[in-house]
Every structure is written in structure tokens, then in C-alpha cells.
Amino acid sequence: MAKEVQTIGVLTSGGDAPGMNAAIRAVVRQGLARGKKVKGIKRGYAGLLQGEIIDMEAKGVSDTIQRGGTILQTARCSEFRTPEGQALGAEVCRKHGIDGIIVIGGDGSFKGAQKLAALGVNTVAIPGTIDLDIACTEYTIGFDTAVNTAMDAIDKVRDTSTSHERCSIIEVMGRGAGYIALWCGIANGAEDILLPEKYDYDEQKLVNNIIANRKRGKKHHIIINAEGIGHSASMAKRIEAATGLETRATILGHMQRGGSPTCKDRVYASTMGAYAVDLLCEGKSNRVVGYRHGDFVDFDIDEALAMQKQLPEYQFQVCRNLSV
Amino acid sequence: MAKEVQTIGVLTSGGDAPGMNAAIRAVVRQGLARGKKVKGIKRGYAGLLQGEIIDMEAKGVSDTIQRGGTILQTARCSEFRTPEGQALGAEVCRKHGIDGIIVIGGDGSFKGAQKLAALGVNTVAIPGTIDLDIACTEYTIGFDTAVNTAMDAIDKVRDTSTSHERCSIIEVMGRGAGYIALWCGIANGAEDILLPEKYDYDEQKLVNNIIANRKRGKKHHIIINAEGIGHSASMAKRIEAATGLETRATILGHMQRGGSPTCKDRVYASTMGAYAVDLLCEGKSNRVVGYRHGDFVDFDIDEALAMQKQLPEYQFQVCRNLSV
């Protein structure tokens, strides 16, 4: 039967994302407001296994909501993928009196939360990843900041591309998902976007498009390349050879993971943090918080991991129509 | 029976909002992509009555998606509130061959669209206002940019408030609506927010809260004041007198209306612009585009104007719990 937790542990796992600190702060303060103890687990599951656990007070998370990164840090942990590691994790929780854990991370991290739940530690997961590649939710912590960071950088590349009448390939993050690429494609008015979900990459078509645009008077040609679609630098060389136009590649890289979170990331991450605490207070376990159809909701982690996500087709078509 | 339009007019009306240019650009390019002519009407309904109408080409909206303000400009127009003005507006449309109009603005502007629809010009409205105070939609063009601008400014005020251990009242925009204030309240970790929707303003309670926080060691006290709740400068004087703590007011003002739009504002405004064109192409009229429950949708303007909107109660409680 559902048992309300007394001591909540919180950790961040997987790649960091702007807004994670807002979520941590919300867990701490909502937890305290609801009469719980809150403990911070450093460096994700790795720190859990090492017992790197600290008490969290309201004041200790002051002045963190506006900061990038995660004050609890994060790390990979292959040991926690083994049954022995998971058992040790649950054991450490019990030793520290932690009967509920909130895990902030991507779907890899959710699987860890599933295991802890199965071993008797109540768990709630919060989707934290800049990639937006979690099926059960329309919002993940960090995407809004990352996509604005990428967009601002591409605006700058565009300035210099126009001055030099250059073709520019800009590679954005997203692992296997094209959300950052699609949003930047629309927001930066890119001439082409290459998305893993729409994998019809045809370099000759791209080259023809560049040449046609130049003839119509376009002063630059911006191509947004989602991570994982070919190698941007070699692509640039081939396109330059084929079109005769100066072509340069920029790989935005890790700057997309940092920076002060946007307003949306602070507000939604705060709300999700509070919501996760409320779930634990209701005795729930093995849940993941989502934002869906305009509301903050929650799902069973097993169901959530089984869902499929698709790029919004209408916006993809819009992007095509608008980049003339 | 529904008649597909041939020539689409587009205007911006009411207060300007970042992202309006993205919507205009989308209307132009989606319109052209669907084989329509597109005409720009300058300075809102005022320009319509004056016949300030220009042809729009795909190239003419290049390099506008990232710009604040509205390239079509906007103005107030009392004449268009009269039946004579409305009849003239419809007449001007016919003279210029405009059989469909897309109006980007707030709910005041929607009423103008209703009238034109009644007079036989097919109309679709797009919600454009930084205030987010339109009931039928969870998104309005410009809110995301405005709230980030306000948040960034408040982060800066907070730096200096902490250095001087000062109390700061920051007045944000919103007319009768507290959305900007609530979002900044959460995102800036404000100690107090004063909202029109939650009007229980009790200055003595506020003063007690400030004094209690100072005793607990808080180095600043940030109060977000929604436009319209009292006079920030006089409030600051009274609070300084009552608490003995240096208290300063800042009214953020018109800077909240400008600036390069955020990624969300560019992407959603672009999508709404394309969507509005698609509605006209389907022969629809008297519609307003909305974003609701995770999808772009449309409503009859009459129904939309009759809807009621409420501040999200859960987030308001979260804001209270987190600002300890």
C-alpha cells in the first residue's frame, strides 16, 4: 500500500541541462514545505553508490535558479547498470534513511529509477535533457535554453555568411533527435535542415538547391545539420567543391548544454520539481512527471518508456515552405 | 458556402509584440507557396482606412524573422470602432482585391476582425500580445520574449539588491493580467508577487514578511508588482518608512515590448502565420488561431472572445512555497 515518504533524495543523471538547478531547488523547498527531509546525492548514480550524500536546506539552494549546470553534478555509472550495483544503491538509500528518490535526467536515467522502485525505494523521475527526445512529455528541462543558445549562435553565423555570401553548415546537438535542428531551422530561417527523423539526405539535391538559391539572389545558404547526420566538415568540403561557393562548417558543441536557463526552463523545471515531491507525498512510486496537452501530469515509468515520439509533421512542412 | 480567397491582406494591430515579424513573414511565404497574392496593410486598421497597402514578396520579408517590433507598424484607430469606419474598411479591401485578412493582435483587434468578417471579408485572427491574456490559447506571440526580457532585467536588479541588502519593487507589464508577474515571480525567485488576479494586497502583511525575511538572513527582498496594482514608487517610499530598509522601485516599461524574439516566439508565430493562411485557403472566416492542449487549433472568434482565462493555481502555490 502507498506509503508517504519521510526523506527525499534528489540526484541529476546523464547529460546536464540548464534548469536542473531550478528543479533541485524546487524539490528541496517543496519538500521542506511539506515537512520532509531532503538529501542531495552528488554525481548521479555514481555518487549514490559512493554514498556522496548531503543534507539540503532552503538556504543552500538560494541563488541557484539562474545558474547553468547542476549543483549536484552528474556522471556516468556503468556499475549501476548491474543488479549488484542496483542492490547496493537501494542499500545506500536505506542506510541514509532515504525512502523516496527524485531522479532528474533522460530516459537512460529513468531505467535506473525503475530498478530502485522495484527494490522498494519510491521513485519519481523528471525529464531533464536538452534533446527533447522523451516520448511522454512535450517539455524536457533544458531544451528551451539550448535551442535559444543554438539560435543565437546561428544568427551570428548568418551575419557573417551574408557578408561573405558564404554557405554555412551548422551542426546542432540532439543525439538521435532532430528537435533542436527543426526549431532552429524555422527560427533562423535556414535554407536547409537535415534531420535524423526525415532521413532522405541527398547531397546532389542539396547542391542543386544551393546553386538555385544563389541564382535567385540569396546571399547566404544556411544548413542546419542535426548531430549524427554525416560529418559536417567533410560535407562542407564536398559542397564547396560541387558548388564553387565558399562553404564552412561550425559544430556548436557543448556550449548548448550551459548558460543561465530561460524563463520557461526555470518555471517548468520548478513546477516539475514541486510536482515530483507532491507525488512522493501521495505515496506514489515508479512515476515520471510530464507536461502534456497543456498540463503537468505523470505516468508510470514503464508506460512512459514504451511510448513513441514523432517530429511535428506540420511544422516540418512549414519550415520547408518558409525557407524560400 | 466556403470560398477560397485569392488575395490575402495582413496587418498588425494593438500593442506590438516580438514575433509579429515572424508571423508576417510566414503569412507572406505560406500564402505565396499556396498560390495566393499577399498584401501588407500598414499601421493596423488606421492604415487600412487610409489605403496604406503594399504588395508583399518572399524576398521583402527576408532578414525579418529575428527583428523586434512589426515591419508593418501598428496604430490605434478609433474610427474603425464605428460602423462607418468598418464599412469603409471592407470597401478598401474590395478596392484592393483583398478577399481575406489576417489580423495579428490582441482581443481588441479580434473584434475588428469580427466586423470585417460580418461585412464579407474572410478573416482569421492570430493572438499577438505580450500579456498572454487571451482565453482561447495557451500561447500568444511575444509573451515568451517579454517574460525573458523582464526576467533578465530582474536578475540584474537582484544582483545590486543583494550587494546593498535592499528591498526592490519591480513593476512588469501585463495590463489586467498577471502572467508576466507570475512567471517572473517563479523564475527570479521573488520573495513576493502582487497579481491582479489574486488581489489580496495587504501592505502590512508585506512589511511583516520583509522584516521576518531580513531577520532570517535574506540579503534582498524582491517584489514583482504587476502593472496596475498600486503605484510602485509610492509603495517603495511607504515600505522604506515602515521597515527602515532601503527600498527602490523600478518600472521596466516599454523595453518589455521590443527585442529579437526568442526561439519559441519565432517558431510558434511562424506556425500560426502558416496555419492562418491554410484556414483562409480552406474558405474559413471569423476564426482565431490558438495553441491549446499541445496543438495548433482554431476557434470561432465569437466563442473565443466569450472564454474566460485563469492564472494557473498550482504554479501560484508553487511560487509561494519556493520563495522562502
Next chain:
Amino acid sequence: MAKEVQTIGVLTSGGDAPGMNAAIRAVVRQGLARGKKVKGIKRGYAGLLQGEIIDMEAKGVSDTIQRGGTILQTARCSEFRTPEGQALGAEVCRKHGIDGIIVIGGDGSFKGAQKLAALGVNTVAIPGTIDLDIACTEYTIGFDTAVNTAMDAIDKVRDTSTSHERCSIIEVMGRGAGYIALWCGIANGAEDILLPEKYDYDEQKLVNNIIANRKRGKKHHIIINAEGIGHSASMAKRIEAATGLETRATILGHMQRGGSPTCKDRVYASTMGAYAVDLLCEGKSNRVVGYRHGDFVDFDIDEALAMQKQLPEYQFQVCRNLSV
């Protein structure tokens, strides 16, 4: 004879300015690199008198160079303006073993440093003020950040002024000095600037200029008003009445004092902090660090306070010529 100090105290005084943390960090780390102890004095001279003094370690200033405000805080202190207060200040220094003090602040703060020097505590002052109103130096900590903050805000106001064809008065900081106003006047392409140093304010001339510009097709009229030249809101009302054009005032206020420092503010503040330590290590006292004619230099505080500063006449003329 010059005596090298052993323990350096550092304090920030007067209004805070972005970059002060970079200077504090540099004092701490350069001091330690040169084998000194470093102590932080909280809340300026007020904290000195209260003995609010803490040991500073290299790690304690990690992650501060990018932060606005001052981690040591600042406060006004009327007591330190009296001979008794100053004697107490010197006494507190001796009690804590502080034989050298670095004061970061404006010229009011320099006078306190003079007094401590006269009482046997070696002192070096660093110009820290967003107003740039210190005669011996072409650089003061915080001006570069403040002027960029003001410029960005005015760019945003300009967007909406253009959309509405509005006249905008924007009041920037500067106490009695017009540097922020002049720089923004040039950088924002303002139509008019009102400066204390060029006080020939003639409202009728201003009104004529606005009307003439409107006739020539200018879509906005931006007036930068230095703090202290009349009351911006009343001015706006009078101008609206006289020109018939919608006119709005924005007072940027305290946001100009906060925010993450610009690169120049970080680099110059760091250099000045290190330079101040070097002066104390050479046994110097009653000195102020400056940046002048392309080099970091130092002056006797008495001489520095006697210098006069003038707005650059050529740039003022340029501003006039370019704002057609």
C-alpha cells in the same frame, strides 16, 4: 620608509558595479601568489567598523568572476566620515593584523582610503563605478557593462517606438556625469541626448526637432536623458502635448548596476586588482590605480581627487552629426 604589507584587507564601497567581484578575486589570488594573507571586509566601511572581517582563500573566490554585484557587499557609512569613525577603522585594521587595504569604489570611497592612509594603514584605491566620473582614469569598473545593459534596453525600446511611431525618452544613470548618456546616444543612434555637461536644455528646440524629423519621415524619436536633467515623465507629457505625438518615458534604473560583467570589465578589473596588490607589495600607500593613455598606472589619491574630467568634445559632435 616604505614597508611591504603582510596582510591585505579588501572592501567594496559606494554603489556596486559589475566587475567588482573580478577585482576582489584578483586581489585575493594575486595577494596569495605574492605570499600575503588576504582578508575580506564585508559591507564597506560600515562592516570595517563592525569588524565583519573574513579570511579569503583562492577557492573561496572560484566561480565569482562572472557574477554581478559584490560578494563582499557594500553599504553607506556616515560614521566613517567622522574622525572618530576613521580612528576606529584604523584600530580595527590593527586588531585584525591588516596593514594594507584595497578599497574598490568611487571618489567618495577614495576619501576614506586617504584617511586610513593618514592613520598608518597603507591604502590603494581602485575606481569602481558605473558612472565613469573619476578624473584620473579612462576606465572605471562597471561602466562597460552598464553602458551595454543600457544600450540593449534602448535597442528594445526603439523597436517598439518604431512600430508605434512614438517619441521615447529614456533616462539612464550617471549621477552628475553624462558618459552613459553620450555612449548610448552614439550607440543607439538617438535623435537627441540631454547631458549635464552640455546643459543647454531648450524644450522648444527639442519639440521643433521632433516635428522636423517626423516631417522628414523618421518613424521614431529617441531622446537619451542623463539622470538629473529634469523629470522624464513630466517631460514626456509636455512633449506629447506640444508635438501631438505619443511620447513615453522609461527610467532604466537599477538594472544598469547588475548583470554578469562584460569581457572588458572582467579583464580590466582583474588587472587593476592585481596591480593594486603589487603596489602594496612595493610599500606604496595613498595611491589610486588608473587606466590612462593605454596603460595601467597609479596616482597619489590627493592628486587624483584634484583632477578635472571633461566629456570628449569630438565624440559629442560626432553624435550630433550622425543622428540625422
Next chain:
Amino acid sequence: MAKEVQTIGVLTSGGDAPGMNAAIRAVVRQGLARGKKVKGIKRGYAGLLQGEIIDMEAKGVSDTIQRGGTILQTARCSEFRTPEGQALGAEVCRKHGIDGIIVIGGDGSFKGAQKLAALGVNTVAIPGTIDLDIACTEYTIGFDTAVNTAMDAIDKVRDTSTSHERCSIIEVMGRGAGYIALWCGIANGAEDILLPEKYDYDEQKLVNNIIANRKRGKKHHIIINAEGIGHSASMAKRIEAATGLETRATILGHMQRGGSPTCKDRVYASTMGAYAVDLLCEGKSNRVVGYRHGDFVDFDIDEALAMQKQLPEYQFQVCRNLSV
């Protein structure tokens, strides 16, 4: 004898830099204010040879001061390096009535200006390059913006490096010059900087430093790598292998060339533009504008090109001391 020019041509050449538009605007408006005609030459010397020359009016440069890139565009031109090309350039000037040219660019572009001067077209050069690698001046257009762009990006990389306790190599621009790297080294509090001017690159020393810092508890290790010092990605692989710490490389690339110029870039570029016009009005030729020892000055181009520049040694030492 010195002859005052009647028609001023202006071009941008070499790599573009933020602030070039401010300089162009100033040339146009100061030129008109002084009673001259002003013509814009598109795409640098290449456009000159093609006769791509347009009349410039005051209104035509409205709303450009805040934009990145160059509205006149820029291009490479090998033909202009030949005597035939240079003769043709002078010929085109005469044909268009251009008796004075203002060239905005780097020192390669200055050489073109020298040639035109020798062929009887009065020329003034303005240093425009983000690299700051021009010996006669302490300021070049674009450096201030570029270094702030790089710094902001590195702040973001640092957030995520700290979260993951990662070593990060960030490659900044600068061709053969280390100014951007040195400024970011100080401003971002980098643990190591690799500069072409201080070429003592010793990877084993770097590795030892990383390991020592980690032992002392540093959570990240930021290395700023000036363009041209080895290959950042391979370096990252070798360092990861040698230290056992996750190490990632980011090459900031062309985003450093774009973006809205900072206040300093707008103000100084505007002043240099006006100053260059004034020189032509005094009948001067073969001059380059500089900012030196706190003043706007000018030099003979031949002398300017013969000068040597050195990284500021004191700031390099400061950078070392502060990055403990």
C-alpha cells in the same frame, strides 16, 4: 598640395567584423554633414573592379548601427593584388567621380589602400578586424564584440564542464594573434591558455597541471586554445588518454564574427568613421586611423604597417597568477 575630396567611396574588405556597419553609417552621415557625396562600393576590392557602386543617403543607413556583418559585404580579390588590378581600381574610381576612398579592414586591406593612394586616389584606412592584430592601434573594429561572444560561449561550456568534472579545450579565433585567447583566458578564469606569441606548448606540462588541479579539487579544467596552435580535437584525445579525465574540444568558429556590436564597437567604429571623413576633408591621403594612448589619431599607412605589436606581458602574468 593637399586637395579636399568631393566624393567619398567606402568599402569593407577582408573578414567582416561587428561594428563595420557603424563605421559605414558614420562615413555616410559625417560625409553628408561635411557637404560631400558618398558612394558605397560593394564586396570590397572585388566589387570595386566590377563597378558595383551605389549612392549612399543618410536614410539608407538607418537602422544599421546595431546589425552584425557589413551591409556593403566583403570578398577576397586576388586580381587587386596585381598592378593591373590596382590600375583598374583607380580607373573605376575616376569613372565614378570618387576622389577619396575609406577602406575598412585588416592590414591586408591597408596594402590595397596604399596602392590606390599611390595611384592618385586619396585613401584613409580604418582598422576592422576581430583579431586586434594591427600594431598602430589599441582598438580594432569587432574585437570587443568577438571577445564577448567567445567569453559568453566559454561561460556556457564551463557550466557543463563543472557538472561533468570534465576537461574542456576551447579554440577561439585570432589567426596568428592571441588577443582573444588572452582576454578570454582572464575573463573566463581559464586554467590554461595556449598563445602563439608565448609558444612554449608542452603537452606533458599541461597534463601534469590538469592532474594536479584535479587533486586539489578543481571540478573543471578549461584550456583556451588560440587558433593555429595544434588541432584541438586531437589534443583532446591525447589529453583524455594521458589524464584519464573526460576531455572535449569545442571550436567556436564563425559565430565569433557575427552578432550585434557591443557599445564600445558601435561608439569607436562611429568615431573612426567620422574621423576618417575629416582626414579626407583636410586633403590627407595614405593614412590609417588608430586609437592609441587614449586618443583617436592617424598614421601614415607605410609607417603603420612597419610597426610591431606585442601581447601585454603584465596581463599575461596576471592571467597565470589568477588561474590557480
